[in-house]
Amino acid sequence: MTGLAVVTGAEGFIGSHLVEALVRRGHRVRAMVLYNMYSSQGWLDTVDPGIREQVDVVFGDVRDPASVLRLVEGAEVVYHLAALGSIPYSYAAPRSFVDTNTIGTLHVLEAVRACRTPRLVHTSTSETYGTARTVPITEQHPLQAQSPYAASKIAADKLVESYHLSFEVPAVTLRPFNTFGPRQSARAVIPAVITQLAAGARQLRLGALAPTRDFTYVTDTAEAFVALGTAPASAVLGEQFNAGTGAEVAIGTLAADIARLMGRQADIVEDTQRLRPKDSEVMRLVCDASKLTQRTGWRPRQTRDEGLRKTIEWFCEPGNLARYRPGEYNQ
Template sequence: MKKILVTGADGFIGSHLTEALVLAGYDVKAFTFYNSFNSWGWLDRTDKKILKEIEIFPGDIRDYNGVKTAMTGCDAVLHLAALIAIPFSYHSPATYVDTNITGTLNIVQAAKDLGIDKVVHTSTSEVYGSALFVPITEEHPLQGQSPYSASKIGADQIALSFYRSFETPVAVIRPFNTYGPRQSARAVIPTIITQLLNGKTKIKLGALTPTRDFNYVSDTVNGFIKILKSDSSVGEVINVGSGFEISIGDTAKLIAKCMNLDIEIESDEQRLRPKKSEVDRLLADRSKAERLTGWVPQFGNLDGFEKGLRNTIDWLSSSQNLAMYKSHIYNL
């Protein structure tokens, strides 16, 4: 499988994945979100030597004709295009259904029609909701605790239904909380770091007690590539997580330690999820990923998490990068 289409290639994980595929020798087509600014998102910041190897296809994942046209001639599709911000899903849930569910339907329908060799569909650990048991295996019940997570549950089931109904070769990767350079400010780690880099010592956060299984972006990217290459992944849902959990409050303290700062945390009501919507605990069982694909995280455990945070802090400390973040406002 040499010709790969990456949807959502202009985003955080997608841009890192696109670059990694080029460096691994794949012929890559990047599906970016069409806009009047001719912006390719984070790919605009890609090294020119890598960028010249990428075929850019601007389009809209909600449009079947554009999706099928982009997929024509490709061997495999890594489908990352999605709306992902949980707070915005409370505000505009219909957009999540259109993008996440209809967009995924377009991908698997075109894969069936074109005879694509492999589709890797991107899920999220949010589909599990608050952990009923830990570590969370792929058999954990699915709980739609936000319109976002409900839309991803729907998208996952659409993708898997095409495998079961038509033998479309679909694998589902279920990343836990990915972080690292280029992550948007609607996520907690860049929210903390950018506030501190802009001179704040009293930082605004939502709930502090929920725990997360943070996965450094290069580990997530490697998970995609391992699943792409694994024949055993077809028809399977596969967790990609570090197997290490830490609370949001302790994450903030660890970031402050890495930056040699003393901080005070202020609760911001608008950053709190509705009570029944908050996911209180996430901790991945990653044994299936290792068994089927050989994937293991390089940034697991507390030491690995601190290393990943330092990489992220270093990247955000660049004035050019920091200028892209509006830390004084709350991003939905």
């Protein structure tokens, strides 16, 4: 399939890398950018002009059903990434997470149903599993909402499942584990570490250091989306797929690894401001992506160290670093 691909959340971290991957594969891309009065196209403002000119940007809002219906018309595949993703902000503004992540997904489902779009790739998250009860985590693992963010995503995933079973909407769900790379918000741990070290901090201020995560480089996550958008329908529709590497690392160890790669020395401290309520902190996430590999051939191409080196290089470019506020706690 190389027809019209629609991407929501296209101006964001993963969305902008997905847009690049789709254009390189010869797709026409229609990109929804959240309406704002500054005409900002987020990270799409920074992509290579040769790619940018292949992208038709449409300002809109997934909370508005009319804007989603207009967006989806004529699409061969819809990649739905638009969401609010910050767990701390979901404690402060839970209603906006339901409006964007859950109701927004309902609007996307209604639009693809009305337009008979041949495929919807919906974005879930490993946070829907909560702290792992068994590792590595397969798609059979129970879901547990340890934050309003996770709850809004579980609700969205279940709406997708229900529209597939009730109305035969041709949808598939990708459940990425933690993703990192250029353009990521500094609310995420890897940019938080790199930007503080790049600014010369002698003390790294982070959230909880003991939880473990499974980190995938962003171009690999983008390829997982493309794999589900282009696989034979019978291999993927109506199902959920994890994407991750299977490698587990504690946040404190990861921070020390990044400092080593950057040749910096810093004390790593837990900043109480960044700690989550005890039972809300997801303590362990490790991915079993064998289902995605078996059905589509996808596998991560970048090792964590290769990905970290590229990410460090990108963040250390002065023009890129200037977009961040090292040391400030970023929800």
